[in-house]
Amino acid sequence: MIIDSNTLNDNFHETADAVVIGSGAGGAPxxxxxxxxxxxxxxxxxxxxxxISSFKRNSWKVMRDMYRDGGTVLTLGTPSIPMPLxxxxxxxxxxxxxxxxxxxxKVFTDWKKxxxxxxxxxxxxxxxxxxxxxMIGVTDATAETVGSNNILFAExxxxxxxxxxxxxxxxxxxxxxxxxxxACPNGAKKSMEQTFIPAASENGATIITSARAEKTIIxxxxxxxxxxxxxxxxxxxxxxxxxxxxFVILSCGAIYSPYFLLxxxxxxxxxxxxxxxxxxxxxxxxxVFNETINAWSGIPQGYYVDDYAGEGIMFEGFFLxxxxxxxxxPSYGMxxxxxxxxxxxxxxxxxxVTDSSHGKxxxxxxxxxxxxxxLNKADTxxxxxxxxxxxxxxxxxxxxxxxxxxxxxEEINHPDELKILHETEIKSSQLELSxxxxxxxCRMGDNPKTSVVNxxxxxxxxxxxxxxxxxxxxxxxxxxxxxxxxxxxxxxxENIIRKFN
Amino acid sequence: MQRFLKFCNSLSMRHLSNREVRTIKALTEVIIPQxxxxxxxxxxxxxxxxxxxFLSHVPSRVKWFLFFNLWIFExxxxxxxxxxxxxxxxKEDTTAQKSFFRNFAFWIKAPGFFSKMxxxxxxxxxxxxxxxxxxxxxxxxxxxxxxxxxxxxxxxxVMDKIGYLGYTxxxxxxx
Numbered sequence: 001m002i003i004d005s006n007t008l009n010d011n012f013h014e015t016a017d018a019v020v021i022g023s024g025a026g027g028a029p030x031x032x033x034x035x036x037x038x039x040x041x042x043x044x045x046x047x048x049x050x051x052i053s054s055f056k057r058n059s060w061k062v063m064r065d066m067y068r069d070g071g072t073v074l075t076l077g078t079p080s081i082p083m084p085l086x087x088x089x090x091x092x093x094x095x096x097x098x099x100x101x102x103x104x105x106k107v108f109t110d111w112k113k114x115x116x117x118x119x120x121x122x123x124x125x126x127x128x129x130x131x132x133x134x135m136i137g138v139t140d141a142t143a144e145t146v147g148s149n150n151i152l153f154a155e156x157x158x159x160x161x162x163x164x165x166x167x168x169x170x171x172x173x174x175x176x177x178x179x180x181x182x183a184c185p186n187g188a189k190k191s192m193e194q195t196f197i198p199a200a201s202e203n204g205a206t207i208i209t210s211a212r213a214e215k216t217i218i219x220x221x222x223x224x225x226x227x228x229x230x231x232x233x234x235x236x237x238x239x240x241x242x243x244x245x246x247f248v249i250l251s252c253g254a255i256y257s258p259y260f261l262l263x264x265x266x267x268x269x270x271x272x273x274x275x276x277x278x279x280x281x282x283x284x285x286x287x288v289f290n291e292t293i294n295a296w297s298g299i300p301q302g303y304y305v306d307d308y309a310g311e312g313i314m315f316e317g318f319f320l321x322x323x324x325x326x327x328x329x330p331s332y333g334m335x336x337x338x339x340x341x342x343x344x345x346x347x348x349x350x351x352x353v354t355d356s357s358h359g360k361x362x363x364x365x366x367x368x369x370x371x372x373x374x375l376n377k378a379d380t381x382x383x384x385x386x387x388x389x390x391x392x393x394x395x396x397x398x399x400x401x402x403x404x405x406x407x408x409x410e411e412i413n414h415p416d417e418l419k420i421l422h423e424t425e426i427k428s429s430q431l432e433l434s435x436x437x438x439x440x441x442c443r444m445g446d447n448p449k450t451s452v453v454n455x456x457x458x459x460x461x462x463x464x465x466x467x468x469x470x471x472x473x474x475x476x477x478x479x480x481x482x483x484x485x486x487x488x489x490x491x492x493x494e495n496i497i498r499k500f501n
Numbered sequence: 502m503q504r505f506l507k508f509c510n511s512l513s514m515r516h517l518s519n520r521e522v523r524t525i526k527a528l529t530e531v532i533i534p535q536x537x538x539x540x541x542x543x544x545x546x547x548x549x550x551x552x553x554x555f556l557s558h559v560p561s562r563v564k565w566f567l568f569f570n571l572w573i574f575e576x577x578x579x580x581x582x583x584x585x586x587x588x589x590x591x592k593e594d595t596t597a598q599k600s601f602f603r604n605f606a607f608w609i610k611a612p613g614f615f616s617k618m619x620x621x622x623x624x625x626x627x628x629x630x631x632x633x634x635x636x637x638x639x640x641x642x643x644x645x646x647x648x649x650x651x652x653x654x655x656x657x658x659v660m661d662k663i664g665y666l667g668y669t670x671x672x673x674x675x676x
Contacts (some may be wrong), residue, residue: 069560415615
């Protein structure tokens with residue numbers, strides 16, 4: 001049952017076996033698995049349950065209503081990085097590009113070596129990956145479905161000896177609307193509100209939207225429930241609620257889960273809560289061609305190139321509606337207007353870096369989360385290399401000019417001009433970046449002095465308090481994390497069920 | 502601190518003042534010029550209504566931050582021109598030194614309000630803000646530009662002009 005909190009009375013008080021906070025890639029599969037096992041589950045979501053058709057395919061309205069803080073979340077540091085996060089039923093999965101990778105086994109092996117993770121092996125995750133991929137309909141993008149930015153990049157990449165591949169995605173009935181990041185208007189993307197949440201609801205879970213969890217109730221070192229506030233349409237507090245539960249599962253993402261713990265001053269004996277933030281910083285290169293290519297038609301993120309994944313550089317398709325591309329281009333004023341006149345001749349491809357830089361999340365003076373993150377030199381060099389490769393690929397594909405995400409070096413008209421990247425030092429402050437995958441702020445590990453949760457995702461300090469989202473990943477994944485978050489969530493759910501029984 | 506936060510919160514409850522409207526208009530004149538390759542510009546789009554609609558949908562701290570941004574632009578935009586120390590320059594870098602003094606002279610001559618500055622000065626400030634090393638200054642530019650660019654490039658006339666046909670309901674673009 002999905003309930004809008006506005007239909008509930010103030011001072012709502014309920015009892016459950018498990019209360020899950022957050023309905024994204026962590027919370028939804030958790031609620032589903034627990035509900036299927038027969039637990040009484042209540043899932044709390046701060047955002048609303050939107051009817052996507054009411055947005056009438058208006059990307060701006062989606063951003064205003066479904067993105068946290070209207071899409072204005074920024075990291076503070078060098079450079080400042082916009083970080084879009086979802087704030088709706090389905091969490092960020094409703095506004096992501098739908099890319100579905102399993103985590104690389106090598107990354108897991110590195111985690112195991114450094115953090116122990118006793119009781120957990122990569123093999124434990126494989127059945128969960130399979131369940132998830134079936135549930136959310138993961139299939140490879142095809143040449144017929146992808147936007148022309150992908151086709152052109154693939155052509156150029158092949159000429160340079162690279163190996164472009166179709167991305168696995170969770171949109172089996174895609175109609176190519178080209179606005180995946182602004183909530184699929186056809187409902188073809190199988191995000192959480194389309195899959196795990198209705199399935200959890202069918203199995204008896206109660207989902208309450210427009211409700212913000214604020215405190216964990218702790219008795220004798222055990223989490224025994226939560227309290228919080230219902231929100232009205234303008235996100236103002238309307239009334240209070242309390243849910244008593246045997247298990248409390250935090251799935252608010254790598255920004256809001258540590259924020260919740262820090263604000264409550266709990267589970268932080270290791271002093272690691274909010275630290276070790278990784279964000280997969282990303283940038284993009286835009287090729288401008290002589291002919292009209294209409295890259296906005298079809299899947300924007302359809303292909304990828306992982307030839308440099310070993311060096312921490314991943315290339316994935318990218319394109320945006322004009323209002324957002326204008327913001328992403330490295331220009332303004334008359335120059336931007338001239339560039340945007342060629343919008344239908346543009347193709348974009350993204351560069352995502354496995355970051356060794358790390359930041360932190362703190363509770364700010366106004367009691368809201370503040371995110372600090374600065375890009376280090378090693379990651380800046382990865383961007384420099386990635387930008388050069390992506391630019392060369394688009395020149396190979398026939399671009400007349402390439403727009404670079406570097407302040408002071410915005411436009412290149414010939415591949416020979418790229419040598420300037422070798423001749424000049426590029427500072428991190430010159431890069432135009434964005435980030436979509438915060439991770440690592442409640443990292444898991446065996447040692448309670450260096451980690452926040454154990455390998456079953458239960459906090460070391462407080463029994464029956466679990467964290468199931470990307471914040472438990474000890475380092476950068478190197479691939480889009482949604483499927484891995486879901487797999488870890490199902491793994492933790494399995495152990496909660498065992499404990500419950 | 503609590504009283505200060507309450508004061509900030511009360512500020513964020515209000516609508517745009519005349520001064521803020523002037524600042525936004527002065528900003529959009531630079532970010533979205535009227536002439537150029539297609540005949541639409543800041544004058545054709547009701548950015549103020551858009552801004553107010555946005556403010557009515559975001560939490561009060563975001564509102565407060567946007568008001569604060571506008572305030573910075575209006576009264577302290579010129580700081581972007583000076584955000585560097587003379588001692589940061591290499592001794593041989595005479596161009597940078599001259600530029601520093603030129604900016605300093607500009608500040609002495611015209612420390613006025615952003616909305617009353619000549620177009621050229623405003624353009625110079627935006628250019629400096631956009632490419633600034635300081636995350637505060639760059640952040641202010643990013644947030645303010647997003648609410649100027651999005652309404653303009655979301656306008657149907659502009660989208661038609663640049664060849665974005667978007668997506669119509671029920672349409673299947675997959676061949």
